[in-house]
Amino acid sequence: MNASAPSGPDDELAIALRDVEHTYASGTRALQPTTVDVRSGEFVSIIGPSGCGKSTLMRLVAGLEQPARGRVSRHAGLRIAYVFQHPTLMPWARVRDNVRLPLELAGRRRQDIDRVVDDALVQVGLTEFSDAFPRELSGGMQMRVSIARALATEPGLLLMDEPFGALDEITRERLDRELLELASRRNLTVLFVTHSLHEAVYLSTRILVMSPRPGRVTGELAVPDALPRPDDFRVSERYARLCGRLGAMLKAAAGT
Amino acid sequence: MTSGRRAVRWLTWLAPALVGVLFLMVWEIWVREAGIPPYIVPAPSRIATTLARDWPLLSASLLVTVRITLVALAAAVVIGVSTAFLFVQSRAIEVSLLPYAILLQVTPIVAIAPLIIIWVDDPGTALVICATIVALFPMISNTTLGLRSVDPGLLDLFRLYGAGRWQMLVRLRVPSALPYFFAGLRVSAGLALIGAVVAEFVAGTGGTSSGLAYQILQAGLQLNIPRMFAALFLIAATGVCLFAVASLLSWLALHRWHESAR
Ligand SMILES: Nc1ncnc2c1ncn2[C@@H]1O[C@H](COP(=O)(O)OP(=O)(O)O)[C@@H](O)[C@H]1O
Numbered sequence: 318m319n320a321s322a323p324s325g326p327d328d329e330l331a332i333a334l335r336d337v338e339h340t341y342a343s344g345t346r347a348l349q350p351t352t353v354d355v356r357s358g359e360f361v362s363i364i365g366p367s368g369c370g371k372s373t374l375m376r377l378v379a380g381l382e383q384p385a386r387g388r389v390s391r392h393a394g395l396r397i398a399y400v401f402q403h404p405t406l407m408p409w410a411r412v413r414d415n416v417r418l419p420l421e422l423a424g425r426r427r428q429d430i431d432r433v434v435d436d437a438l439v440q441v442g443l444t445e446f447s448d449a450f451p452r453e454l455s456g457g458m459q460m461r462v463s464i465a466r467a468l469a470t471e472p473g474l475l476l477m478d479e480p481f482g483a484l485d486e487i488t489r490e491r492l493d494r495e496l497l498e499l500a501s502r503r504n505l506t507v508l509f510v511t512h513s514l515h516e517a518v519y520l521s522t523r524i525l526v527m528s529p530r531p532g533r534v535t536g537e538l539a540v541p542d543a544l545p546r547p548d549d550f551r552v553s554e555r556y557a558r559l560c561g562r563l564g565a566m567l568k569a570a571a572g573t
Numbered sequence: 574m575t576s577g578r579r580a581v582r583w584l585t586w587l588a589p590a591l592v593g594v595l596f597l598m599v600w601e602i603w604v605r606e607a608g609i610p611p612y613i614v615p616a617p618s619r620i621a622t623t624l625a626r627d628w629p630l631l632s633a634s635l636l637v638t639v640r641i642t643l644v645a646l647a648a649a650v651v652i653g654v655s656t657a658f659l660f661v662q663s664r665a666i667e668v669s670l671l672p673y674a675i676l677l678q679v680t681p682i683v684a685i686a687p688l689i690i691i692w693v694d695d696p697g698t699a700l701v702i703c704a705t706i707v708a709l710f711p712m713i714s715n716t717t718l719g720l721r722s723v724d725p726g727l728l729d730l731f732r733l734y735g736a737g738r739w740q741m742l743v744r745l746r747v748p749s750a751l752p753y754f755f756a757g758l759r760v761s762a763g764l765a766l767i768g769a770v771v772a773e774f775v776a777g778t779g780g781t782s783s784g785l786a787y788q789i790l791q792a793g794l795q796l797n798i799p800r801m802f803a804a805l806f807l808i809a810a811t812g813v814c815l816f817a818v819a820s821l822l823s824w825l826a827l828h829r830w831h832e833s834a835r
């Protein structure tokens with residue numbers, strides 16, 4: 318593994334990718350040299366056309382894939398949690414046991430686990446469903462379980478790969494709002510993949526734009542408005558202007 | 574559950590039962606009206622009275638066949654599951670052994686049974702070995718498939734959170750394999766019975782064992798056709814019971830979470 322602790326002036330970096338490239342065993346070139354930093358407390362979104370290497374980038378950050386070239390550095394002792402596009406729950410385990418899994422794998426003490434899991438279920442509003450099986454829940458609720466499982470690990474970096482992409486618009490907006498509130502309440506550091514520019518602008522403090530496959534980061538847009546953002550942020554003129562700017566950047570990236 | 578669903582559930586019991594009763598009635602009337610002698614086709618009532626009259630004899634044989642079947646099934650489960658675990662631990666082992674498992678599967682048991690009966694002194698043990706061979710393959714293939722059919726997303730999740738090889742096996746592969754295992758168990762339960770009966774047909778001419786197949790052979794020699802039918806009925810009933818028990822076990826293990834067992 319290429320992990321090492323960035324030190325000195327980069328101390329607050331959660332992760333740093335330097336000229337990272339990736340080619341899959343099949344020969345598919347998925348990522349051109351890419352450099353990405355995520356600092357503690359940031360909510361960074363990655364946006365780009367499908368197939369441009371967003372998931373590959375996330376997998377590299379998580380260490381599920383090793384870079385063909387370049388360096389992936391993680392802050393020493395950084396705990397990473399990953400929320401996939403699908404809820405990825407164990408169908409044979411109750412909600413509570415799904416949330417417990419990462420803590421049990423980490424060998425945490427039983428009393429600790431109970432407390433942390435209860436808390437995580439409260440955070441996502443699923444306390445009543447802790448004894449349900451995944452298939453008894455709606456898609457949105459399953460996604461909340463997945464988020465609770467990630468939160469329970471108290472991650473220093475939360476990776477979310479199009480987590481609400483498969484949900485209907487209404488559920489998605491509600492979960493976006495909940496996520497934003499959660500992120501600011503728990504001061505989460507989040508790296509978030511989406512192909513919705515509205516979602517990106519609403520959630521992020523910074524947005525990275527990627528070009529089509531094989532992708533690389535071609536632009537960056539800061540959204541300095543403080544988190545959590547008021548409900549009327551989504552109907553403000555400023556929000557519309559930022560979305561417009563991001564749309565133009567995406568179009569430009571597609572042209573290169 | 575809605576009343577409609579409940580009605581459907583009742584119907585799935587009632588409809589086949591009705592068909593069965595109807596079939597037996599037509600059979601009974603046909604045999605009586607056409608005056609078919611019982612040594613050609615006995616009437617259902619005749620088979621029933623034979624079953625009752627010969628019960629001491631037949632029940633003893635039933636017990637023998639059931640015991641052979643259950644021991645063979647248990648052996649097939651243990652050997653099959655262990656082999657499957659071995660296969661998923663190492664591709665090399667799987668590649669070297671799988672052809673022989675298939676060979677065992679495709680060779681008709683009637684062709685191997687005489688050899689086994691000669692080699693193994695104890696006839697009961699020989700029959701168990703034959704029945705085990707017949708029942709083994711679905712356990713190996715289904716469990717291997719199940720242990721490999723793990724959601725890749727869950728595999729990533731376990732890796733991300735630092736699961737070891739053992740934890741992956743026990744907490745991920747084994748539960749993922751359960752639906753496949755139980756599907757295999759239902760097939761193997763029936764096959765164990767078939768193996769036990771077929772092997773006894775091969776062995777039984779020596780008069781060394783006294784399972785249901787032996788009773789059928791003996792009854793055939795004596796032209797005691799009603800007893801043949803009674804023994805046949807017991808074999809079929811045993812098969813149905815085995816399938817029902819395997820299905821019940823499967824339902825108990827899976828119905829809370831798996832689509833196959835709603
Ligand atoms: N495991 C894999 N093996 C081979 N090619 C892959 C694999 N995963 C993704 N790819 C390919 O790499 C490219 C980038 O994929 P991905 O990172 O999933 O894109 P995105 O998440 O932006 O849609 C795609 O062309 C995809 O087909």
Ligand SMILES: [Mg+2]
Pocket residue numbers: 371372373478
């Ligand atoms: Mg993707």
